[in-house]
Each structure stands twice: as structure tokens, then as C-alpha cells.
Amino acid sequence: MSELGSFKNVYDIEGLTIEYEVGRSSLRAVNDVSLGIRDGEALGIVGESGSGKTTLALSLLNLVPPPGRVKSGKVVFDGQIDILSLSGEELRKFRWKQTAMVFQGALNSFNPVLRVGDQILETMTEHGLGDRQKGMEKASDLLRLVRLDPERTMKAFPHELSGGMKQRALIATSLLLDPKVLILDEPTTALDVISQKYILNILSDLRRKLGITIVLLTHDLAICTEVVDRIAVMYAGRMVEIAKTQDLFLRPKHPYSMGLIRATPSVFGDVKELKPIAGSPPDMFNPPQGCPFNPRCPFASQVCTSKVPNLEMISEGRLVACHKWGDI
Amino acid sequence: MEIRNLTKTLRILIENRRAFIGLLIIFSFVFMALVGPLLMPLELDPRFDRVYAPPSLEHPLGCDYIGLDIFTQIVWGAKDVLVIILLAGSITVFIGASVGLIAGYFGGFVDLLLSTLVDIVLTIPGLPLVIVLAGLIQTRDPFSIGLILSANAWAWLARGIRSQVFSIKERDFIEASRAMGIGKLRIVFNDILPILMPYVGINFLFAVIQSLYASVALFFIGVLPFSTVHWGTMLNIAMQVSGAIFVPYARHYVIAPIIFIVLLQVGLILFSYGIEDIFNPRLKT
Amino acid sequence: MKWIYRRATIALLSIFFTLVLTFFLIRLMPGNPMDVYVQILIRSGRAKTREEAIERAKSLMPVNMNDPIWKQLVDYIAGVLRGDLGRSISSFTPVSEIIVKSLPWTVFVSSIALATSFAVGTLLGLILAYKRGTAFEGFSVSALTIFGAIPNYIMALILFYVLTIVYPVFPMRGAYDSTIKPGFTFEFISSVLKHAVLPIASYVLTDFSGWALGIRAMATTILGEDYVTVAKARGLRESKIVRSYVGRNSILPQFTALVLSIGFMFGGSPLVETIFTYPGIGRFFAAGVSARDYPLLQGLFLMLSITVISANLVADILYTKIDPRVRVSD
Numbered sequence: 001m002s003e004l005g006s007f008k009n010v011y012d013i014e015g016l017t018i019e020y021e022v023g024r025s026s027l028r029a030v031n032d033v034s035l036g037i038r039d040g041e042a043l044g045i046v047g048e049s050g051s052g053k054t055t056l057a058l059s060l061l062n063l064v065p066p067p068g069r070v071k072s073g074k075v076v077f078d079g080q081i082d083i084l085s086l087s088g089e090e091l092r093k094f095r096w097k098q099t100a101m102v103f104q105g106a107l108n109s110f111n112p113v114l115r116v117g118d119q120i121l122e123t124m125t126e127h128g129l130g131d132r133q134k135g136m137e138k139a140s141d142l143l144r145l146v147r148l149d150p151e152r153t154m155k156a157f158p159h160e161l162s163g164g165m166k167q168r169a170l171i172a173t174s175l176l177l178d179p180k181v182l183i184l185d186e187p188t189t190a191l192d193v194i195s196q197k198y199i200l201n202i203l204s205d206l207r208r209k210l211g212i213t214i215v216l217l218t219h220d221l222a223i224c225t226e227v228v229d230r231i232a233v234m235y236a237g238r239m240v241e242i243a244k245t246q247d248l249f250l251r252p253k254h255p256y257s258m259g260l261i262r263a264t265p266s267v268f269g270d271v272k273e274l275k276p277i278a279g280s281p282p283d284m285f286n287p288p289q290g291c292p293f294n295p296r297c298p299f300a301s302q303v304c305t306s307k308v309p310n311l312e313m314i315s316e317g318r319l320v321a322c323h324k325w326g327d328i
Numbered sequence: 329m330e331i332r333n334l335t336k337t338l339r340i341l342i343e344n345r346r347a348f349i350g351l352l353i354i355f356s357f358v359f360m361a362l363v364g365p366l367l368m369p370l371e372l373d374p375r376f377d378r379v380y381a382p383p384s385l386e387h388p389l390g391c392d393y394i395g396l397d398i399f400t401q402i403v404w405g406a407k408d409v410l411v412i413i414l415l416a417g418s419i420t421v422f423i424g425a426s427v428g429l430i431a432g433y434f435g436g437f438v439d440l441l442l443s444t445l446v447d448i449v450l451t452i453p454g455l456p457l458v459i460v461l462a463g464l465i466q467t468r469d470p471f472s473i474g475l476i477l478s479a480n481a482w483a484w485l486a487r488g489i490r491s492q493v494f495s496i497k498e499r500d501f502i503e504a505s506r507a508m509g510i511g512k513l514r515i516v517f518n519d520i521l522p523i524l525m526p527y528v529g530i531n532f533l534f535a536v537i538q539s540l541y542a543s544v545a546l547f548f549i550g551v552l553p554f555s556t557v558h559w560g561t562m563l564n565i566a567m568q569v570s571g572a573i574f575v576p577y578a579r580h581y582v583i584a585p586i587i588f589i590v591l592l593q594v595g596l597i598l599f600s601y602g603i604e605d606i607f608n609p610r611l612k613t
Numbered sequence: 614m615k616w617i618y619r620r621a622t623i624a625l626l627s628i629f630f631t632l633v634l635t636f637f638l639i640r641l642m643p644g645n646p647m648d649v650y651v652q653i654l655i656r657s658g659r660a661k662t663r664e665e666a667i668e669r670a671k672s673l674m675p676v677n678m679n680d681p682i683w684k685q686l687v688d689y690i691a692g693v694l695r696g697d698l699g700r701s702i703s704s705f706t707p708v709s710e711i712i713v714k715s716l717p718w719t720v721f722v723s724s725i726a727l728a729t730s731f732a733v734g735t736l737l738g739l740i741l742a743y744k745r746g747t748a749f750e751g752f753s754v755s756a757l758t759i760f761g762a763i764p765n766y767i768m769a770l771i772l773f774y775v776l777t778i779v780y781p782v783f784p785m786r787g788a789y790d791s792t793i794k795p796g797f798t799f800e801f802i803s804s805v806l807k808h809a810v811l812p813i814a815s816y817v818l819t820d821f822s823g824w825a826l827g828i829r830a831m832a833t834t835i836l837g838e839d840y841v842t843v844a845k846a847r848g849l850r851e852s853k854i855v856r857s858y859v860g861r862n863s864i865l866p867q868f869t870a871l872v873l874s875i876g877f878m879f880g881g882s883p884l885v886e887t888i889f890t891y892p893g894i895g896r897f898f899a900a901g902v903s904a905r906d907y908p909l910l911q912g913l914f915l916m917l918s919i920t921v922i923s924a925n926l927v928a929d930i931l932y933t934k935i936d937p938r939v940r941v942s943d
Binding site: 444447448451452453455456457459460461463464541544545548549550551563567573574576579582586589590593594596597598601 | 623624626627630631634638758759761762763764766767770771773774778779877882883884887888898899902903905910913914917918921922925
């Protein structure tokens with residue numbers, strides 16, 4: 001059940017299920033997720049921590065760490081390359097060159113014993129781009145693009161840079177090989193508000209200048225208003241709503257999306273009353289029967305506790321997984 | 329109350345496999361040391377008809393160079409071995425903890441003095457120091473031997489305790505005790521020390537392990553006359569006095585002490601790994 | 614920088630302390646050391662008359678025993694600075710000469726042993742970290758624990774017994790076959806190597822497990838670190854990741870331990886060297902203890918301490934050069 005548009009998809013995810021095996025029990029981090037990522041768009045994947053968005057993103061690079069395993073489904077890049085069945089060497093060449101990822105919490109993303117510049121350059125040499133001179137130039141350009149001083153940054157060791165600087169350096173590194181897709185996992189968490197705005201501006205710039213596809217993972221809806229065209233909402237490992245940013249904010253169709261929006265302070269407009277979502281996140285080892293959101297859902301009824309709702313297209317470019325969307 | 333705590337502690341120990349096996353081994357040795365001598369009298373008269381008798385039902389480990397049963401000697405030797413390492417471990421921990429606590433809590437000049445002393449002692453090589461001291465202070469008293477064995481070891485604990493005390497002494501409840509006017513020494517021993525007990529406990533184990541290594545070395549090298557049934561002394565006799573090591577059919581005389589020494593060491597080390605696992609919840613191995 | 618001065622001062626203080634300690638150690642002996650020497654000299658037949666014995670005893674000690682003690686201490690220190698450490702009672706040769714003759718052998722064996730145990734241990738530790746959870750790992754860890762529990766002198770005994778007596782594969786004693794003339798000949802060198810194998814093996818077989826388990830613990834943690842996952846995402850080759858990312862970061866904490874071991878290496882193990890009758894510092898040390906050869910003991914102990922202290926100092930300084938995170942201000 002993939003979501004087709006009239007544009008080409010740079011990623012097609014079909015029926016992906018990923019489980020983590022811990023001891024004798026297992027946890028379904030990603031549960032039957034299907035999603036198409038369009039070439040050139042900025043997609044936001046929104047969900048609380050534990051919703052499965054990071055695991056989903058890792059699967060785009062086939063980087064899900066053990067004890068996690070892909071149980072079923074496909075991840076196809078550019079309509080041709082089956083990511084999950086690439087060989088070791090092919091996978092290595094694919095990573096970073098076609099798709100790059102900026103991990104959450106850049107504080108520890110660099111090797112502490114090597115200079116940042118060396119690590120940037122080695123990324124290029126490991127992919128066969130041996131010209132050091134050209135490499136340095138490119139790296140310097142990218143560092144300037146993210147508003148860092150190339151000289152100072154390249155010479156520094158990771159611990160000599162601030163969190164925000166490391167985050168930006170990481171973004172620059174991710175662009176080294178001109179990837180088609182850039183995934184950013186919570187790029188603004190743990191940063192102060194000013195740095196957050198900075199990074200979001202940079203991302204907008206990148207989109208404009210490079211035409212890159214951006215996948216932004218976050219729990220913070222507010223960020224999505226700045227950069228993102230489309231939002232995909234995840235809950236308990238499932239995709240529950242996909243819609244254009246405007247549509248989602250103005251007319252959310254899934255109770256969880258509604259809850260999120262109501263709980264998010266908005267910089268513009270009135271300071272409405274903030275309403276947090278009732279209840280607590282589900283126990284992923286023993287998820288609720290039927291729709292995973294039903295214990296916290298104000299619209300839940302009999303069918304919600306027994307049948308899992310499928311992700312269905314309700315209008316052009318809008319999908320919801322809810323039995324009750326029509327009543328909302 | 330006490331019994332419930334005890335069963336809980338036992339359960340934790342049993343669940344950790346290494347601690348359990350280690351403890352089992354240690355208890356076997358303690359049992360051997362306590363009960364063995366009661367069951368097997370120690371003969372000291374040579375029996376030249378049984379020189380280097382091979383292992384048999386009557387003599388499970390065979391006989392030595394003057395015909396005495398080896399297993400009996402091992403059993404009697406267990407007590408000597410255990411007494412020394414327990415004494416040495418206790419002394420090490422006592423000195424080390426005291427110095428560390430005082431240096432850490434009092435700070436200032438006292439700390440400077442003690443820390444410098446600790447640093448100096450730490451750099452003097454341990455085993456040679458112990459050997460030299462033993463050679464000079466010829467003694468048969470287990471306590472003095474324990475003292476010699478701890479000559480260098482206490483410094484490691486002192487350092488560790490000192491740094492821990494630094495962080496603990498800033499805590500609120502210590503502040504409260506100070507405000508109540510409780511004397512410094514009482515604060516150190518009543519408030520701070522209990523928190524550090526697990527750390528001290530683990531280091532006690534380490535000290536015991538190190539003492540086993542050093543004490544057997546001392547007796548093997550023959551620098552201290554202590555007891556003829558200590559396993560280290562048995563090795564000394566086997567190697568140098570009787571030349572048993574060169575006699576092919578006397579191999580059991582050499583092998584027996586080695587096996588027991590290694591076994592005890594393995595038991596102690598396993599137990600220490602297990603206890604470490606319990607107190608430092610790391611990645612499960 | 615200030616911190617280096619503090620370390621250097623401690624080192625110097627330690628050396629001084631050891632000097633004084635060794636000086637007073639000899640006075641721990643019951644009785645007057647002088648008398649003891651005289652006794653030993655007479656008993657061993659090196660001196661025929663008491664006067665001759667006293668004369669000889671005097672020349673053994675760089676210090677006149679009848680001077681006030683503070684003067685003796687000063688003379689002693691002066692002597693040490695001159696390189697005069699007295700003479701051995703047993704052989705009557707100058708202690709400094711004995712040190713010069715025996716130190717190279719100990720350093721030879723110990724350095725090869727240390728390098729080998731570190732290299733093998735590190736490799737094994739890394740392999741085990743990667744193979745976490747497999748049966749191989751479980752078995753290896755248990756085996757390593759047992760190896761580590763065996764004292765090195767016991768291992769020496771076992772090796773000595775099995776490989777020189779039961780199966781005479783290796784020579785029993787000495788640093789080389791005494792019938793061969795020392796020189797850069799293949800004969801001599803291979804004899805030296807053959808004689809060194811068992812002592813080295815005694816150290817390596819008991820030491821390598823410590824390194825292996827240490828590296829394994831560290832590497833296991835490092836493998837879970839973000840920058841390793843990011844390195845994989847960056848498409849770096851596995852070999853590069855193992856070397857520069859996991860390997861380097863795992864070895865770092867072991868580095869201080871390594872350099873410290875170099876310090877202790879200079880002393881060798883008295884027991885191991887005795888078992889193999891290997892003419893290193895340790896052997897003379899052990900012999901000196903048995904023979905109550907105090908000048909020899911003093912000199913060896915002093916030299917041993919100085920090297921260990923210096924090595925520790927070097928270790929601290931070197932470590933800051935290796936770990937960029939430690940290169941901070943005072």
C-alpha cells in the first residue's frame with residue numbers, strides 16, 4: 001500500500017516491520033510502515049521518543065543496530081535499489097553518497113582522537129575521491145555554508161567545539177558527497193532557541209541552493225512549520241497520519257495529531273491554552289490491542305480496541321490511520 | 329530483618345554465576361582449612377618406605393620426598409595460606425582506608441603530606457620491596473608477615489578512597505552533621521565510611537588476591553621461614569631442597585601445590601569479578 | 614605546564630625517599646652491618662684474619678660505619694651520585710658492575726614480553742569485543758580469567774617442568790649456551806633467543822589475559838558509541854573503523870598502564886629469573902636476598918626504584934601527548 005504521487009519517489013518504503021529482540025521478548029519499533037519520500041521535498045517525521053522514527057530512518061541506510069532486525073518489508077531507493085539486500089561493499093558505497101544522516105545529539109558523533117578536518121577528509125577518501133586539494137576546498141565551502149570558520153573548525157578536535165558548532169559541522173560533513181537525501185534526527189534538540197533558528201535557516205538555505213531531499217525527524221511540531229512541506233506522524237511504531245504541513249495544522253484528522261498540535265505552543269497567533277495529551281506512552285513490549293492510541297483517545301470506541309486501523313488515503317496527498325477520522 | 333537481608337544478599341550472589349562459583353571455591357578452601365586438620369592428623373616423622381609414593385586411595389595426592397602424605401600437608405597448609413592472606417588483606421585495607429579517609433576529609437596540609445607519601449610509596453616497586461623487607465625482618469608471626477605484605481598495597485586504596493571522600497564530603501547530610509557540631513573524626517567514620525563500604529570491600533578482595541600472589545612468592549623463594557606446610561614452602565622444597573622437580577616420578581609433589589594455589593586464586597578472582605558486576609551495573613557480560 | 618613540575622618534584626622526592634629508605638633498610642638488620650659483613654667474610658673464607666675481614670668489609674661499603682649517622686647518609690648519597698654503590702659480599706665485584714652486566718638481559722626479556730603480551734592481548738580483546746555473545750567469546754573469557762589467575766612464577770615452574778624436564782625442548786638455564794662465544798653470529802643469537810623463550814612465555818602467558826580483558830571491556834563500550842555508528846553511516850571501511858575508531862579509543866586508557874608496566878619491567882621477576890637461572894637483575898636480587906648480600910640488595914633496589922619512578926613520570930607526560938582531551942591547561 002504505497003502512497004504514490006505524480007512525482008518520482010526517492011524512497012519507497014513498503015510494509016516495513018522492524019523488531020528489537022531483548023532477552024526473550026521483542027519490541028516492534030516499526031510496525032507495517034509504508035511511506036513514499038518524494039524527490040526534492042522536505043518531509044517531517046513527527047513522533048515522541050520511542051515512536052520508531054529513528055529506527056525507521058536508520059533503515060533507510062540499513063543501519064539498524066542489533067538486536068534490531070528487519071522482519072519484513074522493503075526499502076527501495078530511487079525506484080531501483082533495494083537497500084535491505086545490498087551487499088556489504090555496495091552498502092558501504094551507498095551510504096553517505098546517496099543518503100546521509102545527521103544523528104541525534106552530535107556531541108558524540110565525531111571520533112574524539114582525530115581532528116575534525118581529518119575526519120571530514122577521510123570521509124571523502126574512503127569513497128574514492130582522492131584529490132586532497134579539491135576535497136579541502138569543498139569542505140571549506142560547505143563549512144562556510146553552515147556558517148563555520150573552515151580553518152578553525154578543521155584544525156580543531158571535537159571537544160574544542162561547542163554543541164551547536166559540532167551539529168553544524170556534522171551537517172557540512174553530511175553534504176560532502178552530494179547526497180540526494182539528507183536525514184536529520186532531532187537536529188535542534190539540546191540546542192538553545194537561537195541556535196535552533198540558525199540551523200533551521202541553514203536547512204532552508206540548503207534546500208534552496210542544492211535541491212536536496214530533506215527528512216527531518218522531530219518530536220517538536222513547531223520546527224516543522226519552518227522548513228517542512230509534508231508531515232508524517234508516527235505513534236507506537238505505526239504511521240498514523242500523512243498530510244501537507246498546512247493541512248495538518250489547520251485540519252488534523254488523527255486524534256494524536258490533534259493532541260500534538262494543541263500541545264504545541266505557537267510563536268504566532270494567540271497564546272491558546274496548552275493541552276497536553278492525556279495518558280502516557282504505550283508499553284512497547286505489550287502494546288494495546290487494536291489501535292495503539294486508543295487508551296488515550298477521546299474518540300475511541302469499540303472497534304478501536306479490536307481492529308488496527310489501516311493507513312488510508314482520504315483525499316489527494318492525505319492519509320490517516322483511524323476508524324473515526326470522519327467524525328472528527 | 330537480618331534474615332531477610334541475608335536471603336536477599338544470597339539470592340543476588342547466586343544469580344551472578346561468577347560470584348557464585350568463586351564463592352563456592354573459596355568456601356571449599358575455608359572448609360578444608362577449618363575441618364581438614366580435625367580429620368587428618370599431621371605426621372612429621374619421615375617414612376622412607378613411602379618416598380614419592382604415587383597417588384593412591386590411601387594417599388590421594390601421593391607422598392613427598394620424606395614419605396609424608398601430600399594431601400594432608402595441603403589441607404594443613406590451607407589454614408596458613410588463608411590466615412596470612414586474610415590478615416594481609418585486612419591490614420592493607422585498614423591502613424589504606426584510614427589514610428585515604430583522613431587525607432580526603434581533612435584536606436589542606438594533612439592531605440598534601442599524606443598524598444605525597446602515598447605517591448612516593450606507589451612508585452616503589454612492590455614485590456621487591458616486600459622481598460627485601462621480609463629478608464631483613466625475619467619473623468614467623470603471621471601478623472608481622474601480613475604487615476610486610478601490605479607495605480606497598482595500601483597506597484592504591486588510599487588514593488581511591490581519598491578521591492571518593494572529596495566528592496562525598498560536600499554532600500548535604502555531611503553539612504548537616506557539621507552544623508550539629510559532630511566531631512570531625514566521628515563524621516568520617518560514622519557518616520562517610522559506611523557509604524564507601526562496598527568500595528572498601530572490593531578492594532579487600534583485591535588485596536587478598538595480591539597477598540596470595542606475594543605470600544606464595546615469598547615462601548617459594550625461601551626468604552621467610554614460616555611453616556613447612558604452606559603451599560609456597562612446599563614448592564620451595566620441591567624445587568630447591570629436594571630437587572623433586574627433576575625426578576620424573578615425583579611430579580605429583582610439584583603439581584599438587586600448584587593446582588591448589590591456582591584454584592584458590594581463580595576462586596578469589598572469579599568472586600571479585602562477580603562482586604564487581606553486582607556493584608557496578610555495567611553492560612552485562 | 615605547572616602540573617609537570619609537580620609530577621617531576623614528586624618523582625625526585627620519591628627517588629630521594631628511596632635513597633634514604635635503602636640507606637636505613639640496612640640498619641634494620643639486627644646487629645651492626647659491619648659485624649655481619651665481617652662474619653660473612655670470615656665464614657666464607659674470603660678473609661683469613663679478623664683484621665683482613667674488617668678491612669675488606671670497610672671497602673664493601675661506601676660509608677664508614679663509625680661515623681655519625683648523618684655523615685654516613687651524606688657519604689652514601691655522594692657515593693650513589695658518583696656511581697659507587699659498594700661491592701657485593703658474595704662476589705666482591707662492584708655492585709654497579711653487576712647492574713651493568715645483568716640489566717640488559719632483564720630489559721631484553723621483559724621488553725619482548727611486554728610488547729608481545731600487549732600486542733596479543735589487544736588483538737584478542739578487540740576480536741572478543743566484536744564477537745560478543747558468541748560461544749567463542751564466553752569460552753575465551755573464562756579461559757582468559759584462569760590464565761590471568763596463574764602467578765607468573767607458577768607459570769614459569771610449569772613451563773620449566775614441562776618443556777625442559779619432561780620434554781627437553783628448551784634449555785634449562787642461562788641466557789645463552791656458555792660454550793658459544795658472544796658475538797653477532799647466528800649461532801649466538803639463536804642460542805640467546807632459545808634461552809629467552811621460556812622466561813618470556815612465563816610473562817606473556819600470564820599477562821596477556823589482563824590486556825585482553827581490559828581492551829575487550831573498553832572496546833565493547835566504544836562499539837556502542839555514537840561516533841562508531843556515524844562512521845559506519847559515513848561509509849567508512851570496516852578495517853578503518855576498527856583501527857582508527859574502535860582500536861585507538863580502546864587502547865587509550867590502557868596506555869598509562871602500558872607505560873607503567875615498562876617501568877616495572879626493569880626489575881624483572883626475581884622468581885621467574887631464579888627458576889630459569891637467567892642472569893638478570895631479578896636473579897641477582899633473589900640471590901642477594903638469600904645470601905643477605907646487603908650492598909648488592911641496596912644497589913639493586915635503588916636502581917630498580919629509580920627506573921620505575923622515572924618511567925612513571927614519562928608515562929604521565931607521554932599520556933597527555935597522546936590523548937588530545939587531556940591536553941588542557943593546568
